[in-house]
Amino acid sequence: MEDLFKKIISHCKEYGFIFPSSEIYDGLSAVYDYGQIGTLLKNNLRDYWWRSMTQINENIVGIDSAIFMHPKIWKASGHVDAFHDPMIDNKDSKKRYRADELIEDYLSKINEKIEKEILKAQKKFGNSFNIDLFLQTNLKVKEYKEKYDSIKERLKQALNNNDLKELKNIIEEEKICCPVSGTCNWTDVRQFNLMFSTQLGPTSDEADLIYLRPETAQGIFVNFLNVYKTGRMKIPFGIAQVGKAFRNEIVARQFIFRMREFEQMEMQFFVKPGEEKKWFKYWKEQRMLWHKTFGLDDKFYRYHDHEKLAHYANAATDIEFLFPFGYKELEGIHSRTDFDLSSHQNYSGKKMSYFDPDTQESYIPYVIETSIGLDRLFLAIICGTYKEEKLEDGSIREILSLPDFIAPIQVAVFPLVKRDGMPEKALEIFEMLQPYFYTFYDEKDSIGRRYRRMDAIGTPYCITIDQETLTHNTVTIRNRDTMIQDRVAIDNIINYLQNKLCISNKLKIIQQNARMALQSL
Secondary structure, three states: OHHHHHHHHHHHHHOOOEEEOOHHHOOOOOOEEEOHHHHHHHHHHHHHHHHHHHHOOOOEEEEOOOOEOOHHHHHHOOHHHHOEEEEEEEOOOOOEEEHHHHHHHHHHHHHHHHHHHHHHHHHHHHHHOOHHHHHHHOHHHHHHHHHHHHHHHHHHHHHHOOOHHHHHHHHHHOOOOOOOOOOOOEOOOEEEEOOOEEEEOOOOOOOEEEEEOOOOHHHHHOOHHHHHHHOOOOOOEEEEEEEEEEOOOOOOOOHHHOOOEEEEEEEEEEEOOOOHHHHHHHHHHHHHHHHHOOOOOHHHEEEEEOOOOOOOOOEEEEEEEEEOOEEEEEEEEEEEEOHHHHHHHHHHOOOOOEEEOOOOEEEOOEEEEEEEEHHHHHHHHHHHHEEEEEOOOOOEEEEEOOOHHHOOOOEEEEEOOOOOOHHHHHHHHHHHHOOOOOEEEOOOOOHHHHHHHHHHHOOOEEEEEOHHHHHHOEEEEEEOOOOOEEEEEHHHHHHHHHHHHOOHHHHHHHHHHHHHHHHOO
């Protein structure tokens, strides 16, 4: 899986998806630039999320708040006092880690040992294998399980109590080593604030300390009254936003999975107090259904319900994705109670209440949050669709089986050869398609090599102009995944492609899922 991830990273650079930022100056740690192909894919993913939220749901609207915000906002939200991660350094390798992640990685290794014992037993006993009985009676598995549960509970208590000494005790007692040096020569654990600070003002003497926002949600909360009043919104309603966020991560790793500058897609859904649990369940299910519209195998997705809740939440779950480095958070769904609006009311002195015309009462709404990183979604889609196929001639075909409706280049146009009027006809068809689709034209190299390049960037359809085109006004349209070619009349190309590339089909599915779920509330 590590080799697969390295291939994916290399593939992203080679084909113009993602480049290391400032590469000619040896790069900048955990900062990346999207290339010409990657930008198109990222835009398509962003647009799909935005339309799924604001176009399909008549009670969800979108805003675009500023990155710079009043510093009191971050005091009210708890970020100034509580937005910390426990940091530890290895004295030999000089590498820095999050203490809780070191312990979580260690727990994962224990869990892997349990799974290996289960697989061995399954092979040994076959159809007669009883997994529940095995877990209860196998001494080695019981020992692993007891150790896992004990360490997990200690970690949970240490994080809840902000007990940095206990975190180091766990690391030392379990002899958790630095992955680089292999030693257990650790510093003490200390807190590290993740916010980037800067100054706002003409001179350093007069400047105010402000922060680059670590999340986009607070821009929604401080605009709650503006949207509620100007939009004549009625609860329940949502406010969506897409924007940049910044976190000075202790360890930014795993390519674009964890970066210091990233893009969030968030929606805060305001509900009546007491109804938050049913709406939490609704959005938990709807968001999973949304991810599955990409057509990836169900094995890539799972829920992870939080045991340790954030200070603002009374329920939380993650939708996790199976990356090459394991299941990791892709999207978070949180029931944030009325913490944010109440806190901003206390700090600002402005009433953040909603007047309910049906009950003739005022109250501060509760909030259900859906939050997904656009960069993580990008990486998930690449990881879930990248594959290598061995062809009949023994060659290897690299392919991104991207869903057609988000493909960065939707159709490519090729003349079979650079003569006999084929390039001229190909350019005519290329220009015909440009207003409808992201279209690419290429006449270099053999037709086979051109197909391979398009397969590698996920282009679902390739149109080839050949001799028959010149005599019968038809072209071949090749399907990326099956490599089957259909013969299509030139006048019918646009209809043929629109039926296959239309995003509306996916939006209809999302709309139907939402309507069915709302009826059962």
